[in-house]
Amino acid sequence: MYTHGEIRADGSLSGGVLEEWLPSESGIRYATDHVAIATDPDACHSSGETADAESESVRCWLLGDVYGYDPAETGQSGEYESRPADVDPARYCLSMYERTGFEFLEGLNGNYTLLLYDRARQRFALCTDRFGTVPVYWTRTDDGSVVFSTNVQLIPFHPNVDTAFHPAYLHEYLAFRRTFGVKTPLEGVEKLEPGTITSIALGDGSVRTEQYWRPRYQPRDESFEWFVEEFADRFRTVVDEWTSDGHEYGVLLSGGSDSRLVLSVLENATAFHMNDWMNREARIAERVALAAGAEFEMLERGPEYRIGALERNRWADSFNGWFSQPYTSGFEFQITDRVDGLLSGLYSDSLFGGYSVPSPKLSLGPLGSMTVPIERPIETVDEYVDLLLERAHDDLDLPTDLRTILESNIHRDGDRIVHHGVTYESLEDLVYYGSCYPLSNDDDMRFHSDLRRMLPYRSPFLDNRLLDLSLSMPSRYRLRRDLVGQAVTRLDPDLAAIPHASTGVSISRSFPVEYAGEHFLEFWRKHVTNRTPPKPYLTDGPWLDDAELLRSFEFTDEVLDHRGQLADAFPGPDADAIRRLYHTHCHDEDRVGELYTLLTVLTMPVTEYLTDATESNGTETIDPLSRQSQVIDVE
Template sequence: MCGIAGIFNRRGRPATVNALAPMVSAIVHRGPDGFGHFTDGPVALGHRRLSIIDLSDASSQPFHSRDGRYHLTYNGELYNYRELRTELEAKGVVFETDGDTEVLLQSMILWGDAALKRFNGMFAFGLWDSVEERLTLARDRFGVKPLYWSKQTDGTLLFASEVKALQAYPGFRTSLDQKALVEYLTFQNIFTDRTLYQGVSLMPQGSVMHVTRDAVPAPVRYWDFDFQEPENPPSDAELFEELDYLFRQSVSRQLVSDVDIGSYLSGGVDSGSITALAARELPYMKTFTVGFDMSSASGVELGYDERAKAERMSYLFKTEHYEAVLKAGDMERALPLIVGHQEEPRVGQCYPNWYATKLASRFVKVVLSGGGGDELFGGYPWRYYRAATKTDFSSYADTYYDFWQRLVPNEAFDALIGPLDASAHVDTREIFHGVFDQVQTSGRLRAEDCLNLSQYFEAKTFLNGLLVMEDKLSMAHSLETRVPFLDNDLADFAMRLPAHLKVKNLKEVVRMDENKSAKGEKYFAKTKDGKLALREVMSRHVPDEIANAVKQGFSAPDASWFKGESIDFVRRKLLEDEPAISEIVDTNVMGDLVEDHLNGETNRRLLIWSLLYLNEWIQSQDLQPATPEPEAPKAAA
């Protein structure tokens, strides 16, 4: 697990260590165990190392092929590297190290891009072929590890694990990408490969691109999610047995390490099941929970603190358990640090994750996370049901689009973004539809099809945002996060699960929609109505009250805190004087929306967090005035 950066001067100028060094220094937190660099004419590759597998200097990077043709800077872990190594050795490949870095390099040399589909793990890398003068950039299929790239006006291509490394390149300048901002204010996420930094793109998950002196082609997708209702599925009992086997296999695979591994442990089935299985192989492993001071919380927020459930599981699994308790002021203190490391905002509140990674990093270098369990196994039934009754794609997409406008009421949106250029007012509905570009959407839809479309959408967008956030916050503390649910074999299995093993009441939702008198009751899903197969199988490993508990997201009681203990902070940052965010939003409209929450009229906790983040982000950035630029190329099929 590491940080990478690189330069390709496509017009032939020599790339220098002096230009590369500031880029690599900017991400020292990602790899405090070592630093390496390599130059070859127009190319410079840099690396920061966090030693996890093969701690010897033999696996230091950039890593080179024996003949000196190929040079690799790589961030990630291949959990199946031993199997790949055996296959490569059978083909005559001789290895000089014991780690996964050389396996990745030799796989790419032997199999080319076809190797990417063989890799079971998380990765982002840059590979330079000095003979063909070709730079290959690739990101893992699920997008666990981020990779940013930017094409400069002088033809230079830059890439790195974080935007701050690109910003450290001598002469680098950027401005606010206003179109990306409109995406974020619509969805609390960015669905395209844009970022808030104009001219900087996030490599799409499951994509690869080959850069030469002559061309910077669009990234090409080598893998994509494919949720399909099976025509003749095995029996439920057979599926349960297969799921149990694949899950146990995935957890075991991801325990490969030459350093200590711990696990997050909330009160839920995902992290609880991972911990239960990992603890069988790692006695007295360390576990970590973050809870919340609930003294001022009310309503549904009273259930947000899961420390008691986590302590119960720690007792059962005999883990060495640590916990932290957050109060309202902890968000205020952490916000500048979070913005500095996460860079642009993605998805919702993330400061609980910041403190969780901070806690875990005090004791281990690797931590297991339950991320991906909801997206793959159907963890959001109350969202899926909203569009489950549609019979054509256009109606489905319009309904789900309306739901995913998370932050600003329609009637206030245009006025809120009034300070932005007219060209920034992009068609966000078209952007939403564009998520499904690689999916067959013609023909009549069944409820099962709508469910699969919703899972596809959330895996491509919501999960992607969660993974980027998790990577940035954990690596800020030099901590590697692993996600056993995002194992290739387990994910392939999950995408073929029948709908009745994902969510309850799908047919009932359709019946109630057809019965117009009952339509008002349509969205009756309870938060334990999802992940049915996973709950059934995980009840073998965790107590029934955990396996079948109501789902609880990892969220602080912000709705209460923002209008309570943190109300002065919110007012000071957003409503008083001249906030930095006034450059991009109408402060009168913003003030009315924020006051709605502070007065207890409407719950706008998501919007307030986003505004606080954007206000801090603008203050922290050295942005140039916006200039018209061509759009970054979109991923190709």
């Protein structure tokens, strides 16, 4: 479910703005002279996904969910308390706001954005959680009103919004398949900062942002065994609090360890495994499900599923990720028909694994390369920029220079670092958490958002209690130990004894054995075994080979035949340049990164709307009166 709104300080707003911008009937509508709020008409799947509550002087809307409150975070005495299941999450927040003002946000645990309209104080506030897990996009119009939406693609359709593609931030998206910090590829449109209160004064229209939380890396001098025990205990507590008797839960299960950990603390769950055929990864996942006593449900994709995502996900709400990354969007009925809630292991590696700790790569010549589990020191902003550039797909001929863009958006502010409008207390905090703080810095935001809208969903790793533990764990444990694997060993030894699909050894083994197993298995697959999948684009892992998929099917040409004129009109490579890039890819140079990002942009409705380049060559004209039903189809 998407939420949209407009705030106008001069009191000249009327409910008609909703009909003009969002003409379809909406599930929730609220309009005064200052404030207009609307949501899409689909019934709300997720608990608290869009809940609202009202008192005599305050009205609030909660986008997402709230799990509990820790008074210690605000300097008060007392222990963490879970939100009672029978207490509406919006009402829960409203009651605390009326007692303490914004102070309660420091101790609030959840994945949410909270909207508060305080009529007595004549202010409207948008409050984000610690990591910005429920992004809200906003802009200011020429007449001074503030327009916001949880779907960035709908903001340009507002009658008073004047925007275009921003060449520099579009370049960043094409290079990294994400935009960083608060920036988007649309001029004047930004995301709310994580951990902030953005207040709009309805008297003069002024906007003020207050930061109530930032990540601070403060490693504890504790043994690895202490962290394993603490992590396992907190993880079990988080899942136990969210699940309840009488409800059925599902897990997105891979052949790895993160989702296996979720399954280790659940009973009578359904294990959903997405794959393109019954390969090694799928067989390992099935073994895990059977050992856990869970029902195994294979969600078979195939090439048609991947290619169909171009149309199915075109209204997906962010410039973070590819068209393919709302991975479950084609399986909504199969999942919602079986379970009441869903859990995943998303963000485990970003918060507790080695993904966010820079490590050097060792070239092995014709045998490939391997990542060495030692930390690569990043001591200056310039070195951090170099690190980002190493990960970029930047072979496109664009009018902007990527290094210049990064250097102008990442800089010191005293002892702090500002990265695309988001402030970090230190360079160390940026290096370790810049890939997931805000959460939209991670390119799986599309997947996370799609799951959140489909049904009650939770990734336990985004609970404040686990975020706090991540901030206290020494980086050496993230690089050279397997916290998740050892937690599974503690919680369910039978699950831990099953090999990891990527290493071939059980996740209960020591890190050196797992590390050696991973690289040996990779070497074996590349240079020794004669095993070949039934199709060149199929693999033995969790994903198909996108490079071979592009070579095996001509969907790139089909997109360009129908939408090539859009590429000619926006500040990126034109259609001929994209065709040349595709030709290069088909002759064994891997250009998946560039091609998939370009295909994502070209199939977004916002691209057609902004380029105003619709011709009579088959491109479908966007009808503003029907776009809401299109949004619902994506969900």
